[in-house]
Amino acid sequence: MPKVSRHTATQGGDYGVVVEHSEDLDPYTVDFLTFREDVDHTPLLKGLPDGRCQCPHWGYVFKGELVFRYPDHDEVYYAGEAFYAPPGHVPVHTEPGSEYLQFSPADDLRRSSEVVMGHFPPLCG
Template sequence: MTAAAREDAPVALEGDGVELRTQPTGGGPPVGCVRLPRGTDMGPALAGLPGDACPCPHRGHLLEGRLRMRTAEGEQDHEAGQACHWAPGHVPLVLEDCAFVEFSPTDDFRKVTAHIARAA
């Protein structure tokens, strides 16, 4: 893949306003196109993973909205226009409707996505 529109990427998770679309990138990590509505707390969906948090690192860009990443080290807010790195051990809380793109290690990302799908 050299380029793709969000609408062209297959849906990996969907429900309650949450949408995750993923697309292979041709040898690199898949790109995730994510939409999360205000008030979404990923804590319950991540319960049962190590530290009850996402063990997968992500690099990405927040296109719209604001979200808070809760970690063992504290909380950090992110807003539209920022490029971000979320290390393993984070739990997102959405402060304003969000849209972002992220790149994550393929195997780790699949495991977390499968866990969230089972929790839904």
């Protein structure tokens, strides 16, 4: 049975404001994410439909908090809570040092990540 940990993941990297350790376990991607700074993903999602992430995510917050902004409300998740974020959200990390694990359909995540990474490097420099 395939498995992965933060220490055995072979993908991702240190992007300054975020550290990502990920692995594809088809058909899903497993991401271990640590945010060093507050990051509002609004400018990073420009180019996706409605400027929102179209990939669903399931996950668990280890430390800090995570906010998903929807057109009509925000969902806030704290350390020790599991979450589901349907398509149409904007992630906002409101607490430096937040750490979480997320599972996402690999193809959907890849499409969203390509847009995000196209905007991300200027934020890191």
